[in-house]
Amino acid sequence: MLNLKNPDLFNNRELSWLQFNTRVLKQAQDESLPLLERLKFLAIYGTNLDEFYMIRVAGLKKLFTVGIIESSADKLTPLEQLREIREYLHQEQQVVEHCLNSILKKLETNGICIKYYNEVTQQQKHYLSKYFNEQIYPVVIPIAIDATHPFPHLNNLSFGLIVKLRDNDNPALERSGIVRIPRVLERFVELDLNTFVPIESIVAKHVEELFPGYTLIKQASFRVTRNADIEIEEEEADDFMEILEEGLKLRKKGAMVRLEVESDGDEELINFFNRHINVYRDDIFRFHTFINLSSLWQIVTNKKFAHLLVEPYQPRNLPPLDNIENIFSTLEKQDIVLMHPYESFDPVVQLIQAAAKDPDVVSIKMTLYRSGTDSPIVKALMGASESGKQVTVMVELKARFDEENNLIWAKALEKAGAHVIYGIKGFKVHAKATLITRKKGGKLKQYAHIGTGNYNPSTAKIYTDMSYLTSKDDITNDLTRFFHFLTGFSKKGKLNELYMSPSQIKPKILSLIQNEARKGVNGRIIAKLNSLVDDDVIRALYKASQAGVKIDLIVRGVCCLKPGIEGVSENIRVISILGKYLEHSRAFYFKNDETGIYISSADWMPRNLTRRIELLTAIKDQKAKNKILQVLKLQCADNSLAHELQSDGSYIKVKSDGVKNINNHKYLEDYVNKITKATKKESASVVEQLLGNLFIEGEEL
CATH class of the missing domain: 3.30.870.10 (Endonuclease Chain A)
Structure with missing residues (x-):
């Protein structure tokens, strides 16, 4: 009998995640894709890796520190995992740099250039000097480091320059310092003719203006990563919102877990810096390209270059939601499953907006995990509450990296009069559900939405998710019990249909x-x-x-x-x-x-x-x-x-x-477009047949 607990039968979670991010990188290497689409995947790769270090690597370091030996079915110790992660990423870094350089060369043939300060024309340098004095100089922070100037606190993902300077009055005297480049400044300064200049190369050229009386000897750009996992002792949290707000502040002060530096920085400069932040040597990454791949989003999202991305797709409303006057009567007739982003998320938004305005609606109950920064759904809920409807919203304040945004929405909903629940002790509420209760014919009728993704219309255009809309009593009755469980006390929490x-x-x-x-x-x-x-x-x-x-x-x-x-x-x-x-x-x-x-x-x-x-x-x-x-x-x-x-x-x-x-x-995309066209010129029976079947080469799957 085979032992199915054999560790050889399991992939390590962290190494499997690295393979996933490598697949993202392969998309960036795919020469069949438009150039900016490839650059976008590099930005995604970098953003993913930032979070991996902030959470997963930081967690492994903590396990190692407290002496945990075994943490998963594959039986790799935290130290073994850390070693494999570091080796994997150092090897992959060369692939990343080669990929980025290849894309940048091809972008240049399309008129888009990323150039350092010393690579631009004299006229452009004049413009950049003016830009530095007007836009950068008032904002950057030059920091001397010596006996009377202690090393400063650097927030998570802080970016800037390490510098070594010579005293002009006493050439034998050398000083060290850093220049912090705040995130409010754009990573790339745009010149005429679609040329972008990394901001650190502009700052480096003007370091001597930031430290008058000193001459620059050496400099290198840096970026630091901290442990960003928030730990909250909920048993001690009398005011959960206050505790979470404090946790968000502490996120900026977590232990250092990674240092990125440009390869031009010599060992002396890097060692000086690392004596203060104390990052393990194998978590120091030296880049031959510019630091911070996630900053490429600035160029990827530039609307001038949309032609270098994959052609955008416009989500559609298919029957019976393509021409609808009353979504409630539609849901009374049939259940509906939507496939986002091919089918629009708008009907879900419109359902909640309709419920907010409908005088027959008496209550709306909803879970919110990640709702976005300008949410029409939250605004509709606020309007519903202000108009006298009973609105209950479970806002998950522990949704990682959305905590601050969710705090803002929670406070706004409370101010509007909604009943806001801030989570369940010991658990994250990750379910996606809405329950609307409406008066109809002297009785109460309920309508539900249950989804696989968040109530976020923006991400619903780029994430594949499913929405289930129904008015079936067995589902809505269960959702009533579900929301009672969230708002009240229950040791069972058992549902019948869900x-x-x-x-x-x-x-x-x-x-x-x-x-x-x-x-x-x-x-x-x-x-x-x-x-x-x-x-x-x-x-x-x-x-x-x-x-x-x-x-x-x-x-x-x-x-x-x-x-x-x-x-x-x-x-x-x-x-x-x-x-x-x-x-x-x-x-x-x-x-x-x-x-x-x-x-x-x-x-x-x-x-x-x-x-x-x-x-x-x-x-x-x-x-x-x-x-x-x-x-x-x-x-x-x-x-x-x-x-x-x-x-x-x-x-x-x-x-x-x-x-x-x-x-x-x-x-x-093509299938949904085909149905959309058919609804305009084909019979209802033809459209119904199209709705029910996907075909490949005439054969039903």
Whole structure:
């Protein structure tokens, strides 16, 4: 009998994440993509890596410090993981720099240049000197470091220059200092003819103006990364909002975990700096290109260069939401599943806006995890509350890196008179749900939205997610219990039609997998999610594979399961899809289950299954089930954007091998456009047939 707890059967979570970010980097290397699209993926790669160091690497360092030896099913110690991470990233840095230089050279042929100060014309230098005096000089902070000037505190992701200076009056005297370049200043200064100059090269040229009486000897740009994970002792939090606000301040002061410096900086300069911040030597990264890949967003989002990005897609409203007067009466007739971003998120926004204005609506209940900075949904909720409706909003203040934004919305909602819940002690509320109660014919009727993604109209245009809209009593009654659980006291937290973590989702998932295993070769599972980490779920999938169940897993990011191991997982295929849109939805198909199709806010990770409030929803409407299943099968057939996980933890790009090229993102765009055109000139029966079927080469999937 095979030991399914053998650590060799599991990929390490952190190393699997690095593989995911490498797939992002491969998108930047893909020469078939427009140049700015490739630059965008480099910016995403850099942003991802910043967060990985701030949270994951920082967490491993803390585990090592407190003496934790074993932290995951693969049995790698924190120190072993840190060593492998550092080796991986130092090797990959060369690939990153080569990729960036290649893109920049090709951008230059398209009239877009990034040049350092010493590479521009004399006339441009004159302009940059004027710009420095007017825009930079008043804002940058020159800091001397000596016995009377202690080393300053540097916030997380602080950026600037390390400098060595010579006293003009006493040439034997050398001084050290830094120049902080605040984030309020743009990373690149734009010149005429689409030329961008890194701000640090401008500051470096004018250092002697910042330190009068001194001559610059050496300089190097730097960027520091701190531990940004906020720890809150909720048992001691009498005022949770106050504690969180304090935690946000402390985030800026977390332990240093990474130092990035430009390669021109010599060892003496770097050692001087590092004596004060104390970063481990292998967490120092020297760049031959400019520091901070995430700053490339400034160029990527420049509207002048939109022609160098992938052509934008306009989300559509399909029947029955394409020409609707009353969304409530529509939901009374049928359930609706929306596939974002191909189908617009607008109906979800309009549902909440309609509820806010409808005099028959008596209450709106909602969870908010990440809502964006200018949320029409939150504004509608505020308006509803001010007009006298009962508005209850669960605002998750612990949504990482959105804490500050959520604090602002929570205070605004409270001011408008809404009942605001600030989280459940010990758990994050990650479920995405709305419940609207409305008077109809002397009775109360309820309407629900349950989603896989956040209530954020902006990200709904670039994330693939699913929305389920219904007025079915069994669902709305369960959501009533769900919101009562959030606002009141409950030790059970058990729902009847829906499944809620931490108590219900994991047992349900395990039960569904085990049921397929009992069917042997007649079993079939397709699961689409962002991350697969949970040991128990992985072992259940291994057992199902051993029983002969065919399993397709569409896992965007971390996957700790190893497919293709003889006698264990040879019936499991794992692919990751990366492309124009960020795959974000969670949907599952179990062939022998009575319902068969489920959507969820939860990934198969311990945090989602045991430490968060999540929802798993069975989809029972036949049309909605068919729609989701066909999208899952389409993604399994993708041979353009998919990478397949190998048993050694690496990924190989799936090849079409002369078969029809299937890019599921493009395919779904075209499919939705086809229906939109058909609604204008085809009969209702033709449109209905199109809505019910996806086709590849005339064959239904």
